[in-house]
Amino acid sequence: MRSIQEILSSTYRIWRARIKPRLKELRLSLYIVRKSPLALIGLGIITAFLVIAVLGDFLAPYKPLAVDITNRLQPPSVQHFFGTDEFGRDVFSRLLSGAKYSIQTGVVVLAIAIPLGSILGAIAGYFGGKYDEVIMRITDVFLAFPSLILAMAVSAALGPSLQNVMLSLIVVWWPAYARLVRGQALSVRENAYIEAARSMGASRVRIIFQHILPNSISPVIVRATLEMGMVIIWAAGLSFLGFGAQPPSPEWGRLITEGRIYIFQAWWITAFPGLAILLVVLGFNLLGDGLRDILDPKLRRVIEVR
């Protein structure tokens, strides 16, 4: 009988040996990130945005819904950094308070769409045959559908609310991941280690979760980072069209819709929320673009050699 310690230490050694190459790659990644200032700027923007999303309501100098009719449509000043809207509400405070909606939407949509699409894609690619044919034809139909129209139709059918916008964006977003992971699965399944796993009696489900999905993860991460920004823009766009968050919610797309009525008298109501969206999305795109350089094996070695 081995002692618990022995078992633990041998488990640790096996685990250590297994993840060692991954750790080495991770260290290389960190090294490359440090050399890419633009990706770091992106990371900084995202961090600031996350802090605001969590603490926005506490940081806001005014209550985001506090009406003050005597101070309506005031231009930016020391009291109101970004001015006030048609009800005298502080635009800066509303902006801080609205950050959480964007991050929520982005996280929820991708957290459901990515696993859903990836698993379907892995099944299609690894199982092949009938599974592949059926899953990919369904994917094709969704991809051929004009995505914004699909999202609008789903939101319109279910009624305007932020939850329904999330649902409609999941419907639009999963097929891209199904296709991406299927492509990965097709190339991964030809590797000798898959053959080895199969000959040792690993089940198809186990092979998908242990080998196919982990080996497809880097293109998925790059894509997810780049698309986090897209989801945020789309959610804001749907809200702008009236399908998403409803008043008086300070969701950023909503702020732009409301400000648009007063655009020629009070540009600040519209200008600052748009700048905020632009900045946050740019943050995700800068990071994603940097990550692509890191995770793309072809580009990666080039950077390493220099």
Next chain:
Amino acid sequence: MGLSRYLARRIALLFVVLFGLLSLTFIVSHVIPADPVRAWAGEKSVLQSLEVIRKRYHLDQPLHIQYLLYFQDLLQGNLGLSPVTNRAVLWDLGFFFPATMELALISLALVMAVGIPLGVVSAVKRNKLIDHLLRVFSLTGTSMPVFWLAIMLQLVFYFQLGWFPIGGRVSVPWTRVTGFIFVDTLVTGNLVGFADAARHIALPAFVLAFTSVGFVVRITRSSMLETLGADYVRTARSKGVPEHTVILRHALKNALIPPITALAFIFGNLLQGAVITETVFNWPGLGTYAAGSITFLDFPAIMGFTIVAGISVAVVNLVTDMLYVAIDPRIRSLESG
């Protein structure tokens, strides 16, 4: 595989996808909690007229019968009547399509003319200052909320500077011949109309081009980086071929497939109607039409729009695949293999 067999296969696949598209639209539009009839007839309508509308659109039938009836009509070339505009959907689509096509073509031309050269510069000057600036420029375009950019341009160029109109397609009378305003005004000798239409299309085309150009710049750059590192480029250089010939004739020509794919993707999206841009600029195209149809739950119009969008994308993809073959002879041997 011969070209005709290849074409036949592609067209057969197109029908499969179209069938799926329509079924999906049918599901989304018919299995919903909202009552469309009430939306079409207006709030104050009497019960009797609701019944009439329900009968006319077969909404009193079970779902699978409605589904069959729809496809039966469709096969006879009948896209139905819009309960909102009271016109045939096919007529509406034909009316709004040219405006979207014109906007899409001009935006695409802008994207191509700016995107590919900038991508080449970015690759040639890799990791120099200009490359970093171009990266920020491209990503800014990609990160731009379209509706906000459109509104800001209206604020600056319409309200403050007065250079461009706030929206619409044209503000002087013109005779509709083909529906394409730049063709029609030229044909009828209406130069004032031509210039006016050009002023109207400037802002929306810029918005669409600016938000899509980054994609093309980035893809051209990475594709160029690959070909610039290829052996045949080194060979060309060592033979003493002038640098600009190496870049344009040897590297760029072999790097064109990914940018073309990107352009096709963008064009497909534009043809589906740039809903948000068209709405903000009040552009009388398919995007505005689709947005309106969805707001009124106008199913015949939504389904008709879906068909046009599906066919547009399929045709663009088909033409793109043929362009590949024209550009890169290696693909031809793959197809036949």
